[in-house]
Amino acid sequence: xxxxxxxxxxxxxxxxxxxxxxxxxxxxxxxxxxxxxxxxxxxxxxxxxxxxxxxxxxxxxxxxxxxxxxxxxxxxxxxxxxxxxxxxxxxxxxxxxxxxxxxxxxxxxxxxxxxxxxx
Amino acid sequence: xxxxxxxxxxxxxxxxxxxxxxxxxxxxxxxxxxxxxxxxxxxxxxxxxxxxxxxxxxxxxxxxxxxxxxxxxxxxxxxxxxxxxxxxxxxxxxxxxxxxxxxxxxxxxxxxxxxxxxx
DNA sequence: TCGGCATATCGTCTGTCTACGATAGGCACG
DNA sequence: CGTGCCTATCGTAGACAGACGATATGCCGA
Numbered sequence: 001x002x003x004x005x006x007x008x009x010x011x012x013x014x015x016x017x018x019x020x021x022x023x024x025x026x027x028x029x030x031x032x033x034x035x036x037x038x039x040x041x042x043x044x045x046x047x048x049x050x051x052x053x054x055x056x057x058x059x060x061x062x063x064x065x066x067x068x069x070x071x072x073x074x075x076x077x078x079x080x081x082x083x084x085x086x087x088x089x090x091x092x093x094x095x096x097x098x099x100x101x102x103x104x105x106x107x108x109x110x111x112x113x114x115x116x117x118x119x
Numbered sequence: 120x121x122x123x124x125x126x127x128x129x130x131x132x133x134x135x136x137x138x139x140x141x142x143x144x145x146x147x148x149x150x151x152x153x154x155x156x157x158x159x160x161x162x163x164x165x166x167x168x169x170x171x172x173x174x175x176x177x178x179x180x181x182x183x184x185x186x187x188x189x190x191x192x193x194x195x196x197x198x199x200x201x202x203x204x205x206x207x208x209x210x211x212x213x214x215x216x217x218x219x220x221x222x223x224x225x226x227x228x229x230x231x232x233x234x235x236x237x238x
Numbered sequence: 239t240c241g242g243c244a245t246a247t248c249g250t251c252t253g254t255c256t257a258c259g260a261t262a263g264g265c266a267c268g
Numbered sequence: 269c270g271t272g273c274c275t276a277t278c279g280t281a282g283a284c285a286g287a288c289g290a291t292a293t294g295c296c297g298a
Contacts, residue, residue, distance in 0.1 A: 034169045042164030044235075046256085047157040053238055054153065064275060077257055079276060084255095098265045098274050109238055116163075116235045119172055119228055165286085183245060193288055198246055200286090217244050217295045 009078035013101040026111075028118035037115040043088035044112070048073060049081050056091060056104045064093075065102045128234070132213035132220040145230075147237035156234040162207030167192060168200050175210060175223045183212075183219045 027033055044050060048071060055070055056062050068078045082102060085091045091109045093100045145219060146152055167190060174183045174189055175181050187197045201221060208227045212219045 019143055028164055029173070035166055036174065038164055038166040038169045041160040041169075045161030045164040047154055048256095050153045050157045050160075054148070057238060065273095068275095073256095074258055075275075076259075076277080080256075083276085095264090095275095100275060112238075113232075116232055119176060119231075167286095184243095187245095192286095194245075195247080195289075196287055202246085203285095214245095214294095217242095219245060 013092070013096065013103050028114050033115060035119070036111075037119075040088055040090070040108070040112045040115065043084055043090055045080070047083075048078070049085055052078075052081060053090065053104065054087065056102060060103065062102055063096070064102060068104070131212070132215065132222050149231050152234060152237070155230075157233065159207055159209070159227070159231045162203055162209055165200070165203075168204055171197075171200060171204060172209065172223065175221060179222065181221055181234075182215070183221060186221070 002018075026036075044053065047118070051071060052067055055067060059066075064082065067082070068075045071078055073081075082091065082093065086093055086102075090105055090112075091102050092105055093102045121163070145155075163172065169189060171186055174186060178185075183198070183201065186201070187194050190197055192200075201212065205212055205221075209224055209225050209231075210219045210221050214220075
């Protein structure tokens with residue numbers, strides 16, 4: 001049975017509650033902000049990773065296997081892209097039994113928006 | 120005489136007048152938008168290129184030599200980064216006699232902001 | 239027209255990215 | 269306690285990125 005026929009699994013993790021986090025106080029300019037902006041945009045700067053982000057935003061959360069099913073890439077490749085996004089702080093992965101449930105980090109996205117807006 | 124002592128040259132080019140351009144009608148989602156976002160963020164995703172963009176935004180326009188003076192990189196390296204930004208449509212280079220005057224493309228920045236905001 | 243300055247391009251080296259298959263490890267179910 | 273599924277990691281190969289010096293090009297001024 002091909003994996004494409006697998007059903008979408010229920011997502012168990014939730015994005016970080018943004019109500020606890022006030023506005024980001026870090027500056028949007030200066031050398032540190034430049035490095036941060038470069039690192040974030042570099043992480044986003046690949047079509048597969050953009051697709052993954054969109055998928056997670058649309059579905060709020062998503063099991064790794066579902067992401068693999070949506071992209072025309074090998075499982076190991078998708079896993080590497082997820083790792084890049086996670087190391088950039090843009091997504092989070094919660095272990096859910098035998099699976100891993102990924103979801104976006106809203107405050108990282110807001111930070112990215114703020115940095116891009118400062119350009 | 121070290122190049123660091125050169126004076127800043129007057130910029131002759133101006134950013135594209137944004138008043139002529141209405142809101143960008145292209146969609147901010149879908150496969151084409153994903154590719155576009157990936158290409159733009161990839162171009163921004165390097166510290167030197169972020170610095171160049173910031174420099175151009177701050178000064179509105181800037182001669183290539185001044186950019187070289189501001190960055191700890193060789194002239195050929197800076198020229199390559201400028202080329203990346205230009206091919207992504209983020210900046211424009213106007214020939215001003217023997218020099219080249221670079222300035223940002225405001226509509227490209229707005230487009231980038233819109234795409235990032237759609238995440 | 240010749241010389242010099244500003245910029246772009248070329249050639250090259252090194253390192254990182256991206257892709258894949260193969261393999262390892264962890265958890266649930268029987 | 270084994271077996272099977274899901275995911276991460278390893279190893280590898282090819283493509284790409286980033287840096288530099290050297291060189292080409294193009295424009296002014298003498």
